[in-house]
Amino acid sequence: MSKFHVSTTVNGDTVEYLCDPRETLLDCLRDKLNLTGAKEGCGTGDCGACSVTVDGRLVCSCLMLGVEADGKQIETVEGIAEGDVLHPLQKKFIEHAALQCGICTPGILVAAKSLLEKNPNPTEEETRYWLAGNLCRCTGYDKIIRAVMETAEELREAS
Structure with missing residues (x-):
């Protein structure tokens, strides 16, 4: 072949x-x-x-x-990170302990960043819907959703 x-x-x-x-x-x-x-x-x-x-x-x-x-x-x-500088999403995931085993985390970070680029002001429902294709068996999702929502708020305030 x-x-x-x-x-x-x-x-x-x-x-x-x-x-x-x-x-x-x-x-x-x-x-x-x-x-x-x-x-x-x-x-x-x-x-x-x-x-x-x-x-x-x-x-x-x-x-x-x-x-x-x-x-x-x-x-x-x-x-996602710029050199040694973490993206705000990565910082919030750490701050909220929105990761555990790490298998799903890269995919969720990519998906969350994609959401925030398309919709910088998502509702919680929109965030949950957008991330519904990412399965996590460890965190229970609430910490992930809070991390994404706070990142969205932080990015809006910075712009």
Whole structure:
């Protein structure tokens, strides 16, 4: 089977890799680019642990083929912080203890950031709905929702 050459932008950097036509974007990110933040929780798009944004759209990277990333802009959890400076969302997750085992956290952070970029003033209901595709077995969600809501408020006040 021949490999495909993919040229894409990940977290602002142009990258290239070779992949089999049936390799997922998740596998390419983890195995070819060493970006291990996105996790495979289910492999069927049901848990959200592998969430990334592709051209600004939230996607489960386990459901997208690596070859489909050609020419796209991808953001992973590794691209949320700016160098050593945590994003306000990451700070609030720590402050609220909105993470425990860490399997779901990267996907939830990517999804929450995507929400706040599309809707900087979400209601609690909108936040819960947006994050409904991200499963967490440890935190109970309330701390996550509070962290996202407070980040939204903080970002609005800063702008």
